[in-house]
Amino acid sequence: MSTQERNFRILRGGGPSGTPVEFKNYSLELNEHATVLDALEWIRVEQAPDLMYRHSCHHGSCGTCGMTVNGKPKLACLTKVEDLAAGDIKLEPLVGMEPLGDLAVSPVSLMSAYPADSGYIRESEVNKDAARPEAVERFERFENCIECGLCMAACPVEDEFQGPAVLAALNRELAKTPERRAEILHAAGRPDGVYRCERALECSRVCPTAVYPAKHIMELRKELEKESGAE
């Protein structure tokens, strides 16, 4: 197995403690399979025991390890170091979330922006016509969105904007609970809603779980147009 030495420039400090922020260098040998999260784990164990970053599942399902890698929002656990350009690797906290210190952020503002009572389960689209156990009414699965906030960080809209993750969740709710149509479309059509979208499509590009938030925003716009046409 080949290994290569890579240098990470990690933004340390910041957050509520008011510690000044500065980049610090950490070099280590990595094999070709190592992810940015693997590297952070080994840096923490071997060089910086107090390094703060969020992580849980290590396979792109929890959505906690979003950070800015060489200027782009990415999940650390799904980003292979080998795929990053040669030279130093710059790590900073994710934009758009409150910093807690080092690379850790608080997802409070994002989680609070999701529609309050939106569910997290949807019907599975796989083998839709398959036979099922008697006790299983329908095959179901978790929503694609892992609430990582990468799309919110990538979105170039500067004005007050609910943002791609929240609007995508609204459109999913519309699909699942058509009886709430009026309320959902009202939320989507607010001044900070779908009309703020500049169709840059950055959200869909960075989404690690193929939610394609931009598509959901377009669908909501179409539904709103239908409503205004009907009036």
Added chain:
Amino acid sequence: MKKYHVVVIGGGGTGAAIAYDLVKRGFNATVLDRGELTSGTTGRHHGQLHCGARYAVGDRAIARECMEETNTLRKIASESLESNYGLFVALNDEDEAFAPTFIDACLESGIPAEKVPRKQALLMEPKLSDKIGTVVQVPDGTIDAWRLPLQFFAGAQQGGAVIRPFCPVTGIEIEGGRAVAVRIRDLVQKKDERIEADLIVNATGAWAPQITKLAGIDIPITPAPGTMLAVRKRLCNMVISHLHPSGDGDIIVPQRGLSIIGTTQYKTDDPDDIKVPREDVDFLYRCADEMVPEFSKQPFHAAWIAARPLAGKSESIEDGRGLSRDFVCVNHGEHDDVHGLMSVIGGKATVLRAMAEKTVDAVCHELGVQEPCTTTETPLPSHRQYYRKGAK
């Protein structure tokens, strides 16, 4: 009753459920984790909601508990579960010979295992290998290993628990044979702090010996890392398991748009020093293909490793499979003459609520509190509630 303060060290699934149970029984609770919540073993779980079928032949009591807890979680945390059942599939003659024993053991454990005609199984899961023989349907499912604990944390927080990630414990203060306080380093505020406790529960899993060491106690835990592998396509809706006595690479768990094959098992000394052995990845692909032949043709998504905590000393075992998967709550007052400190060891994700119930029963006994457990009935708040503005 006096409002006792219990400090729970470890913000994994067990710590989450213990904190929730504690506040429901009227305790003040503080949860401490050295990093983000569920950043140790819990979050890296392959996500199988175990109805207990896998354990039934070896241990009916554990299997029965898994079944009961599966039903309870479906009632209180349905938003963190894909409840699609599972299929155990026989792949060879040995498996066929094992099948009747397996079904009997399930039924004796209260698990409604049901033989499904091969043709029907292929209608349920068309991607299954056409080489499968006997198929048994059981009420397995998929857990979201991050959001299920978050639901418990949200419930705990609602009941007044204080949950503090990024607060590693640096010391345990002992006075007159009793643990009376923990010292922590708050990495967010960048300050040291002392937190008094009427009782301390060590729920750090594979890291438990590092915590008890702070109180001068050695406990027998063997970190047993295992590799998991995910491909980027959901190939099935049901959990697919190899119908054989437990072994490596015998479970495919679908989750969102992924299919996950688990797992392998080793033993190690340091739960922080673990790396995916690359031979595991090839091995897991081969195992998955035996059950679902398209598995290895899908795009690679991730390979990762997690250190399970197994109760027992590592010298006494070959590969970790000999160690019990059962859960033990050790009262260090009885075993090590350090009162006010307990360690919870072992266990499984599916039974996190039951582990918490037994632990808090022990806490109540120790502190002379008589409050029954009430965590089986009320649905938990949404996982997002934990992070909502004003929730703290």
